[in-house]
Amino acid sequence: xxxxxxxxxxxxxxxTESTPIRRNPAGNVARPMVQKLPEPQDIAACLEVTTFxxxxxxxxxxxxxxxxxxxxxxxxxxxxPVVRSLHNLAHLFLNGTGGTTHLSPNDPIFxxxxxxxxxxxxxxxxxxxxxxxxxxxxxxxxxxxYNMVPFWPPITNAxxxxxxxxxxxxxxxxxxxxxxxxxxxxxxxxxxAALIVVAVIFAITTCAxxxxxxxxxxxxxxxxxxxxxxxxxxxxxxKTQSVV
Ligand SMILES: [Cu+2]
Numbered sequence: 001x002x003x004x005x006x007x008x009x010x011x012x013x014x015x016t017e018s019t020p021i022r023r024n025p026a027g028n029v030a031r032p033m034v035q036k037l038p039e040p041q042d043i044a045a046c047l048e049v050t051t052f053x054x055x056x057x058x059x060x061x062x063x064x065x066x067x068x069x070x071x072x073x074x075x076x077x078x079x080x081p082v083v084r085s086l087h088n089l090a091h092l093f094l095n096g097t098g099g100t101t102h103l104s105p106n107d108p109i110f111x112x113x114x115x116x117x118x119x120x121x122x123x124x125x126x127x128x129x130x131x132x133x134x135x136x137x138x139x140x141x142x143x144x145x146y147n148m149v150p151f152w153p154p155i156t157n158a159x160x161x162x163x164x165x166x167x168x169x170x171x172x173x174x175x176x177x178x179x180x181x182x183x184x185x186x187x188x189x190x191x192x193a194a195l196i197v198v199a200v201i202f203a204i205t206t207c208a209x210x211x212x213x214x215x216x217x218x219x220x221x222x223x224x225x226x227x228x229x230x231x232x233x234x235x236x237x238x239k240t241q242s243v244v
Contacts, residue, residue, distance in 0.1 A: 021107050022096035034084055034092035034099075040177035042075035042085055047124055048179060049077040052131045052161075057138035065128075069120055087117045118164075119172040125163045133161045 026035040049065040061067040062079035071088025073079045084092055090113050092099045098107035125131065133144045140146075144161075147154040165171040181189075 023098065023107065023109075024095040025093055026095070028092065028095045028099075031092070033082070034089060034095070036089075037093050038075070038086050038089050041180055043120060044177045044179040045075040046077070046086060046120065047127060047176065049124075050128060050131075052128070053134050053138070055137060057134050057142060065124055065131075069117060069124070086120075087113065119174055122164045122172055123174065123176055125161070131161075133158055 028034050046065065046068045049063060049068050051063055051065065053066045054061045054064040057064075057066075059067060059070070059072045060079055060081075062073060063077045064073065064079075065077070067073050067079065068075065068077050069086050071084055071086040071090075073085070074083050075085050091104055094104075094107065094109065096107070097103045098109050098113075104110050134142070135144045137143075141149055142157065144158045145156050147156055148160060160168075162168065
């Protein structure tokens with residue numbers, strides 16, 4: 001029996017005829033939200049989401065790092081049905097083959113996007129060493145001790161919930177963006193700085209006043225002008241005596 005010829009360039013990975021790879025970056029005028037790529041601060045924000053996943057362990061999960069990096073939540077972790085961010089936003093920005101779920105692996109950018117998404121996950125694991133993978137109630141195949149499909153030999157989700165250098169044989173080198181300072185933090189820093197300045201001025205003033213007082217005390221004669229002198233007293237006594 002003759003074998004089928006290899007699929008021509010531009011066909012689907014499933015081997016059925018399709019169109020060439022298409023890209024129309026930022027060209028989806030019907031969805032302004034997907035006309036831009038994720039920003040570095042979006043990555044910084046998602047790296048600060050502290051919980052790996054939250055019920056219902058789905059694309060509607062809020063404050064879930066998994067759902068945030070996937071792109072169904074705002075970068076800070078809050079679920080919003082209209083938001084598309086990070087991984088999802090990069091797909092949708094491509095607005096073509098890379099933005100269509102069942103075709104996206106045909107665009108070579110897919111490899112870069114998913115490698116970088118894994119690098120973010122790896123950095124998140126490094127920053128949150130106490131994080132736990134859901135034990136139960138996740139969709140089928142996604143509990144901690146379930147095997148990852150289709151890998152063979154079988155390996156569980158828990159076994160892959162480790163940083164890359166730990167036992168996967170590779171590591172990432174990336175300059176991770178730092179989170180911008182929030183207005184609340186700026187106000188807090190300003191208030192603390194002002195209090196420190198006031199405390200320093202108060203301390204300096206107190207020291208100066210005490211030092212001056214000490215010096216004045218040191219020069220204070222035992223008897224000043226306000227005290228009656230012996231001779232005055234004597235004179236006064238003499239007057240008294242003379243009156244008498
Ligand atoms: Cu993807």
